[in-house]
Amino acid sequence: MKSNIFSYPYKISQQMRNELNGHKSLLIWFTGLSGSGKSTLADALEQKLYELGVRTMVLDGDNVRGSLNKGLSFSADDRSENIRRVTEMSRILLDSGxxxxxxxxxxxxxxxxxxxxxxxxxIFVEIYMKTSIEICKQRDQKGLYMKAEKGTIKNLTGVNAPYEVPENPAVIITEKDSLEQAVEKVYLEIKDKLELQIE
Structure with a gap:
């Protein structure tokens, strides 16, 4: 079956799209426990990038699981499949510039x-949201941690499923960082990588 798949040699390349957009493609990957602040930081960073004229797209765990990855469980295998699909979607978006x-x-x-x-x-930039589980529980608007501790939810990371801490993340954000400080930390990490052409 694979032998019958042929890639068409389209003339417009990622490099050309990057030049048109005036910046490089990047994948900024926010990892951390539920409630660690991933979406809040990504939202604030995207607003900053938007103001600078950077073209962005956010892929969020809950939104993707409700659409592209609907039907996947939170087992180890399905978590890996979730990330595999997100990776392929990210590749397509990166190619778009x-x-x-x-x-x-x-x-x-x-x-x-x-x-x-x-x-x-x-370019892959890993951002580790190093937020204690106590703080994550306090922020838990969905009630996930309470349900997991009662046994209603299985495989919740940090309660009854493991979280393997990144060894060499590009940026570490803790609960001591304000949102403004966190945005600035990430922006300083990606600024040169973007090669942003500001007129």
């Missing part, structure tokens, strides 16, 4: 390494 902000718990080191390896030569 945009900056992708991906917010996923992504608890397993092997899955995050898979993302980085797969999207090369594009």
């Amino acid at each position: 945009v900056v992708v902000l991906a917010n996923f718990v992504s608890p397993y080191k092997k899955d995050r390494e898979y993302v980085e390896k797969t999207i090369k030569p594009n």
Whole structure:
């Protein structure tokens, strides 16, 4: 079956799209426990990038699981499949010339390494939301931690499923960082990588 698949040699390349947009493509990957602040930070960072004229797209765990990855469970295998599909979607978006902000718990080191390896030569920037589980529980608007502790939810990362801490993230954000400080930390990390052409 695979032998019958042929890629058409389209003339417009990612490099051309990057030049048209005036910046490079990046994948900014936010990882951390549920309630660690991934979506809040991605939202604030996207607003800053928008103001600078950077074309972006956010991929969020809950939104993707309600559409592209609907039907996947939270088992280890399905978590990996979730990340695999998100990685392929990110590749397509990167090829379109945009900056992708991906917010996923992504608890397993092997899955995050898979993302980085797969999207090369594009740039992968890993942001670790180092927020204590106590703070995450306090922020838990969905009541996930309470349900997990009661046994209603299985495989909740940090309660009855593991989280493997990133070994060498590009940026570490803690609960001591204000939102403004967190945005600035990430922006300083990606600023030169963007090669943003500001007129």
